[in-house]
Amino acid sequence: MNLQTKFHKDQTINVAFRVKNAPPLGSHVFQANVTIFELIQDIIKTNLLTKFHEDWTINVVSRELTRQMLTLHNARRTTAITKAHHEHINILTKFHKDWMKTINILTKFHKDWMKTVTSTVYTRRSGMMSRRADRSEILTLNSATSLALSTDTMM
Incomplete structure (x- = not known):
């Protein structure tokens, strides 16, 4: 420098x-x-x-702070924290705060997305269930009618 x-x-x-x-x-x-x-x-x-x-x-x-954080700490070697270290940490803290805001936005987006997907799946299943109920009623009516017709012809 x-x-x-x-x-x-x-x-x-x-x-x-x-x-x-x-x-x-x-x-x-x-x-x-x-x-x-x-x-x-x-x-x-x-x-x-x-x-x-x-x-x-x-x-x-x-890059330097990332390397220091990711490497194993050597117990024999200790370094004094200087003013420069504090300034570097402040820069990374500001970056970290901005990054956390992004995560909050993404989390909110993810929650909203989950609600949308859940709602879509639930609506689709509800619709299928009601259609199945309609079909089963029709089948029941058809089978009852055909059963009645078949008993009339047998007699």
């Missing part, structure tokens, strides 16, 4: 050095425009690199 910070400091010094040694605006207009363009480009690079390093730090912290 110190190497990256040093790189950013050196880049800031280089930008300041170019501005200080830029030719006066009246002598060569084209040369001054090129210097200003280089300066703006260096500032843009610095902002992009800073943003990248902030994101990269979060990724590294997440």
Whole structure:
């Protein structure tokens, strides 16, 4: 991390050095425009690199803490919890809280989905039962009628 910070400091010094040694605006207009363009480009690079390093730090912290949590704890080696550890834990805690909100949403969705599926299955079975009852009544009527007809013909 110190190497990256040093790189950013050196880049800031280089930008300041170019501005200080830029030719006066009246002598060569084209040369001054090129210097200003280089300066703006260096500032843009610095902002992009800073943003990248902030994101990269979060990724590294997440990966490192995950590795520490998943490996077995060595009883002989103890590490002191520093301020940096607390900051890393806070980042992961925020991530964990956001993740828990997602789980709550998914759980609610799952509960609603279960109600819908249960309702569909129950409705389907109820409908089948009522249709079966109708069929059995018809069959009973048909068999009684045919039985009555058959006894009439026998007599």
